[in-house]
């Protein structure tokens with residue numbers, strides 16, 4: 510993706526779908542839900558890079574139960590803005606998760622393939638418990654059956670950017686979530 514001028518970059522941000530204030534309030538609420546659910550028990554928050562890195566950073570600072578952080582890289586291969594259906598784990602966790610209550614922190618559930626693969630892999634390692642928290646959910650796009658325990662926002666079928674989510678590695682640093690202009 511190349512931009513000759515700043516206006517070209519900005520023109521791809523079609524409209525704001527979730528504002529910075531809405532994100533802040535929802536992340537606070539999600540942190541409170543985690544604190545009351547685990548009630549003092551230690552947890553391992555597993556972030557799927559790269560899209561969830563900002564969500565994880567904000568969410569973990571709302572968590573008051575003892576909390577460790579782990580990272581995985583799961584790559585969904587995209588053709589433009591369309592999922593190809595191929596998911597590959599390119600970086601795995603360091604922890605032996607059999608001693609942990611694990612919470613997967615995901616950026617967006619689209620077809621559901623990435624999460625389904627990651628959940629299957631982590632479940633096979635027998636964690637004490639396994640839950641999923643997703644920033645965004647696009648249920649209209651689902652192609653696999655999947656239980657997401659908690660999602661902060663349900664959005665329509667648009668390709669979105671910002672708050673960790675990219676297009677061609679750009680736009681992750683926007684403080685809000687916006688619809689990407691395909692034009």
Ligand code: 5GP
Pocket residue numbers: 560585592615616617618619620621622623624667668669670674675676
């Ligand atoms: P799924 O396997 O559910 O189809 O796709 C999951 C991954 O695809 C997400 O973790 C995210 O990295 C990427 N993805 C899906 N929808 C979008 C979207 O609207 N915007 C961006 N930036 N990435 C998306």
